[in-house]
Amino acid sequence: MRRFALIALGVVTSSRVALAHPPPEREPVDEHRPLIEWSSWIRLGYGLASEQPSAGVAARSTMPPPPASRSPGGAWDAALGLDFTFPIASGGDVRVGPWSELGLHGPTIGGELAIGAVPRKLDLFFYDGQGILIARAGAGPHVVTAALAYGYRAPWRLWGPWPGATRYLIGVRLVAGATRGLDDPHDWSVSAGIEFEPIGSIRYLLGIRSWYD
DSSP: OHHHHHHHHHHHHOTTOTTOOOOOOOOOOOSOOOSEEEEEEEEEEEEEEEOOOOOOOOOSOSSOOOOOOOOEEEEEEEEEEEEEEEEEEGGGTEEEEEEEEEETTEEEEEEEEEEEOTTSOEEETTEEEEEEEEEEEEEOSSEEEEEEEEEEEEESSSSOOOOSSEEEEEEEEEEEEEEEESSOTTOEEEEEEEEEOHHHHHHHHHTOGGGGO
16 A cells, blocks of 8 residues: 555655646746635545454353453545635645544545645646645534644646636645544544645646646
């Protein structure tokens, strides 16, 4: 799995991927930054999770059975997510907002803190984007969850200006997360993996130049 994750990250982020094509050359112009920035993502990861104890045959006894022990085992993590952020400081580089996702643990919602411009220029996907650090926390019907991610972001429309109140962001990042069951605190999982914005990744890998305008 570790080898697969390294290969996947290299394919998505390398500026020398044979299948990828650079966008048309233009100078980025940031004349206007919309109030709302939003994005979608796919997350794939792997980690550890508590395994449910196997149900044995109950012995004939008036005494209650002892609690079954749990041991961690390998587990996959996958989710589809969406977030919206609003500026609170540093000219829009520090942002907060809601997020939601649908994953293997069911639907979850919560809030996130996003710190951009760390560093201010990060050259991936043939374009100078930015580094971004994201902290999330939230809950669903059966779990509470938290995650920390770091990676690359850039606006879908690379060159601006960006008219209107919103703009869509693309990017890729490494992420680590954890969940704990609400019904059973001994039900938990931890994982590490990759999150990427799917439509921008397709545009980049297939070299669909008309999508850059």
